[in-house]
Amino acid sequence: MRLGGSRRAARNWPALCNSWKNRIGRRIKTANRLRIIGSGPAGLAAAHDLALLGFKPRVYEMEPVPAGMLAVGIPQYRLPRDLIQAEVEFIRSLGVEFICNTQVGKDITLAEIRQQHRATIIAIGLKKSRSLPIPGANGQGVLGRRRIPARCLPWVGPSISRGTSL
Numbered sequence: 001m002r003l004g005g006s007r008r009a010a011r012n013w014p015a016l017c018n019s020w021k022n023r024i025g026r027r028i029k030t031a032n033r034l035r036i037i038g039s040g041p042a043g044l045a046a047a048h049d050l051a052l053l054g055f056k057p058r059v060y061e062m063e064p065v066p067a068g069m070l071a072v073g074i075p076q077y078r079l080p081r082d083l084i085q086a087e088v089e090f091i092r093s094l095g096v097e098f099i100c101n102t103q104v105g106k107d108i109t110l111a112e113i114r115q116q117h118r119a120t121i122i123a124i125g126l127k128k129s130r131s132l133p134i135p136g137a138n139g140q141g142v143l144g145r146r147r148i149p150a151r152c153l154p155w156v157g158p159s160i161s162r163g164t165s166l
Contacts, residue, residue, distance in 0.1 A: 034119040035060065037104050040068035043123035044091060051094035057121075059096060060113075062103040066092075069125055 034050065036043045039061040047057045065071045066088045070079060092098065104110055113120050131137040 033058065033117055034121070035113050035117050036121045036123055037110075037113070038068060038123040038125060039063075039066045039088075039098060040070060040123065040125045042125075043068070043121070044087070046121050046123055047096045048091050048094065051091065051096050056095045056097070059098050060102050060104055060108070061098060061100045064101055066098040066100060069127075 034055060034057050036046050036050075036057050036059045039047070039059045043059055043061075044067065047059050050057050059066065061068060063069075063072050067084050071081070071084050088098070102108060104113065110120070131142075136142070
């Protein structure tokens with residue numbers, strides 16, 4: 001793809017989003033309610049596609065913001081927050097409802113969700129860190145990303161220095 005094509009696509013993106021909103025804004029089938037557990041890449045994709053088909057999904061997310069680990073686990077310099085927010089807002093404009101800070105199994109049970117709705121999509125991610133199969137990977141002072149509190153990550157909270165106890 002030429003550079004000019006990339007610039008043109010980026011320039012036309014807002015118009016494309018508004019075009020989709022206008023075309024499908026009236027197609028929402030309120031009777032066909034379904035639930036999606038998890039708002040990571042799979043949950044967002046499912047919510048987006050189902051909304052385009054006319055359904056009105058509700059997405060449960062345990063993190064404080066939609067997009068799950070995309071929003072809280074990836075540094076901003078790798079994945080800008082405004083890009084994530086724009087995608088989530090576009091999906092929300094299609095009629096998708098996001099319920100954040102809700103952990104299925106603790107705040108609401110899976111049985112309750114399944115009993116109240118015709119379909120449930122479970123799109124949960126991997127919340128555990130994986131270690132490398134190398135000597136010393138499980139040694140003292142070696143922490144996986146999920147074991148570091150979010151408040152200590154430089155893109156979320158204050159930085160930590162060497163020797164700081166977590």
